[in-house]
Amino acid sequence: MYHKTIGYRWFTVTNTLLLTVISILCILPLVHVAAVSFSSSSAATANQVFFWPVGFTAEAYSRTLTNPLFLRSLVLSMERTLSGTLLSMALTVTAAYTLSRSFYGRGFYSWFFVFTMLFNGGLIPTYMLVTQLHLTNTLWVLILPSAVNVFNTILMMQFFRAIPKELEEAASIDGAGYLRSLITIYLPLSLPSLATLSLFSMVWHWNSWFDGLIYMTDYRKYPLATFLQTIIQGGDMRNTNIDPGQLQILSERTVRSAQILIGALPILLVYPFLQRFFVQGLTMGAVKE
């Protein structure tokens, strides 16, 4: 047996050590920023903080959470995440159900959907169109252009296809139409996959920042991710005409760290659930035998 040899035992010890170091390196930067956010401003500027707060204080958080600009963007991000996920899931479910049926026109629809994954108009034409539709500075601009997620639709379609056809046939004999069998048979049977895709959609919406940056001309309408992006990339601040006094506070190192942590917090909270689901979601639709 190979794992009883001395050489392999040595390997196991080194391997365990190596993997421990690698895993810790993956979160160490986050730990450092967390430590800075809970440190006193002077300790942070003097570079005394490593992986544990120096001069522990939650002042950075109280300053962040009492800042009206930050709070406004936090609320907008929540609105966007909730409404965007609801809309996107409604479209995903209906489109996926249709694509999972065999009917005249399915081939056309499939190509209509998949082609958008292969080719697109690119940044400038999309931007021009959205501005001409007068969607800028509204919540719609954050949820409509990305409402149809073709990849999620394909995944959902595959979940629906795995549900035995006999169930729907039985329902159809009892007189149920398409809509009814979708609501009473397919949806209840695919709750776990619905939850997974909703979670991914929420993470996506929470993390999206670029649409906010280009479609919101008023910085007070920035969602949190865009707001953080502008604070961190101080260079773009001049365009946003935020009051310099406010800017001074927001860009201070401890406060900036606190904002990064708050921005990452929802992701960290749903991470255990994400982790449970994503392996399944990722390997689905990959290699088929």
Added chain:
Amino acid sequence: MMEWKKSKTRFFRQLPLHLLILPSVICLLIFNYAPMTGLLMAFQDFKPRLGFLHSPWVGFEHFKYMFTYPDSRQVIFNTLLIASLKITANIIVPITFALLLNEIRAILFKRFVQTLVYLPHFLSWVILGGILTDILGNKGIVNHLLTLFGANTIFFLGDGTWFRITVVISDVWKEFGFSAIIYLAAMSGINMSLYEAAEIDGASRLKQTFHITLPSLVPVILVVGTLALGNILNAGFDQIFNLYNPLVYREGDIIDTFVYRVGLMDGSFSFATAVGLFKSVISFILIVTAYRLAHRFGNYRIF
């Protein structure tokens, strides 16, 4: 006549299906297909004042300009360089990691490692960009540690060469754990009797790795590799945008960031559209080819 009647009744019977998919179709038409017509701007000298219909046509002028203008040539080069470095590293590192993790038999420790290394994948580049600019800056913790050990300060985000290295390494750092999932899944599917047979023949674990595990991974590696080639013009907009600054525009600027700055900041709509169209067309050809190859060699398909 009969035929027509038949297809008519069929259409009405299936009407609910068409209605169910209609909202998605409308959304795609407006936000994905309508912008494609805007690509015609690439052949115009678009002036917002004149509008789409009255702007003068200039043919392939912008494309010629793109290939002669030093800035855009540099940008194409940067994109190809950064993307190919990332593609290579993002295949080698996850495979090595998966091989090492596969040797761990303590399940709890395995879960601990997986929990930590998958995490960065879910954080956005805004968050990670904020973290990286903090720790890699002149006064950041990394340079602080370097000076403690007597080394010189490194301008990770201010020096062109270091910027490219930082971009590739931080991308690997963010994604290697997540990319390893597919290899770990493939490894758990390898027939155990192969290892038992090798064991009886006296093959060491290292030999087993090279003669059983790695060869079994080849189909997956081929699929992942070919699909990644479709992304050779995507060097990672989110990442570069959140890390770069005017100091490293020369070495760090990629097609997507260039299109953003030239188009939306400077207002050269037509030129930016032309560069974007160039990228879309090349990517389209590459992706279609990659899918065909992946289908042929790895039996991969999305539908």
